[in-house]
Structure formats: structure tokens, C-alpha cells
Amino acid sequence: MASTLAGLPLLILLLVSVIASAQVSQAARKWLPLAADGIHDPKNPSLRLLQEPAESLSRLPADTAGNQVHWLQALEGGAINPRTNILPGTQVMVIDLDIYLNMKGGTPIVRFPHRAHTLWLDCSNCHQHLFVSKAGANKLSMNAMLNGEQCGVCHGAVAFPLTECNRCHNTPRNKPLPAGALRGL
């Protein structure tokens, strides 16, 4: 009897560790319920009618930052097919044009892909008020981005955050760029 009782704390500890392991494996991708996210009012009787993030986002390609969804992969792989327009007359533009930036910096060169951006955005979302449509005409600054300007209008708010350095600074300096590559500053 005494030996059984002595084993009890151990048993509890083991049980807790099993629950904890489950938590750890889920921690890879975990979304808070709306009622516990700190901005929804849990007293709202209609809250249960809203879709929970986990229900939608857990089905999409994984990422480690932001919504924990790789949104571009979700779009290109067909996991989602968001509408491009509501008005029938809207001209939907997608352009495939890379611009290489940060040509003189210490960090790797930035390859800016117009395609990935125009799949989501309209030209007018960035041009001409954020960036002039001319390679070499825009002076970019990480400080401005961290303050919500330039790329930081989206990256750090809704698009992958600025802590994901390598996703933009993705092109080694010691290898030649593709023939005819457009270079910015």
C-alpha cells in the first residue's frame, strides 16, 4: 500500500508530462480561440458563429511566422483561390518581373518578385506613392520599413514580418545575377 502511495506523485508527474508533450507538438502550429484572443468580446452571443482561425488556417501550408500560413504557397498551390475582383470591369494585372535591390549593402541582395506581389495586389497599391516605377529611382531604408513605411506598410503588419530577413535578402552577392537582371539601388 505504502509503495503504491509513494508512486502517486510520480504518476501525476508522468501524466502532466504526457499532456505537456501533446502541448509541445501542437505548439508548432497553434491558434487561439477567438474568445481567448484578447480582442474579441467573449460575452458576445454571436461569437460562436464566427469561423475560428484554427479551423481555416490549419488546412493551409505551414509557416513559422505571422498567421503560421505560407500565404503565397497557399495561393500558388491552389489551397485557396481568392477572388481577384468584384467589379466586372476591373483590369486584373499580374506581372512577372524581378528587381534586384540592396546592390551595395552588406546583407545579401534582395530579389523583389513582382509576380508574388501582383498575384495579391494591384499596381496602384505601391505605385507611385510608395515606389516610383523605375529601377534605381527608389531609396529604400530598413529604418523606414520598421516604421511602417515602404515595404513595411504590409511586411510587419499583414505580410510576413521583418524578422524574416532571408526571405527578401535571398540572393548571394558572390554569384552573377541572371542575364538582363534589372538592378535598383
Added chain:
Amino acid sequence: MSNGLIKRAALLGALGLALLAAPSVAEYGDVVLNKVSEKNGVRPVVFPHWFHRVRFRCKVCHSELAFKMRAGANVVTMADITNGKFCGMCHNNQIAWGADKCDLCHSGKPGLKSGIYGGHQTSGPGRW
């Protein structure tokens, strides 16, 4: 039962408790709109970017519907919405629920300030 195993179990247990006690954080890109809501006696609006971008590309709202890409820069009134502007382009009981379903959009905690929530470790750009 070895000492090492006990220590490991205790560590995992502590980690589990820490995760259970994780702070409440909104989903990345969630926007609270409260310029006019609470002044008019309703909860603030929570706009979830994640929910909308599954269904619409950014350009639909930020180009066709003319929402400025800066939290707090858009003044959206119920009159606009019932007249088919801004949210009302879809929230019209045809594409999405209509303006009569107040609580579905006005779902925020009272007292919240307008702005973008759920920031990453950068806590979002300084201006927000």
C-alpha cells in the same frame, strides 16, 4: 524510475504549464476599428485579415473598395456600408452577411483602441 527521467518529466510539466498560461494575442493582421463604434453604443469592429484573404486578394479591398493600407486611415460609417461602399460591397446579404447582423462584425472588446493587433516579435511597425 531514474532520476533523469523524473527531471525530464518535471521539465516537460513546467513547459506544459507555461504554454497553458500563454498570453492572449490576436491573430496576425487583425484590425480593430473603433473610431465611431463605441461612441454610437456598439462594440468595436474586429476585421480579421486572415479570414478575408482566404476569400479575396488584397487588391479587391485595397484597390476596388478603396480601403487605405493604414490602420486608422479609413472612416467607415454604417451609412456607407448600407449604401454599398467599403464593407457594404460584399456585406449585403448576397456575398456575405448583411449590415443587420451587427454582432458578427461589432465583436470587439469594449474599450479597445483602433489599430492593428496580433503583431509579430517586431510588434509591428512603430507607427502602429
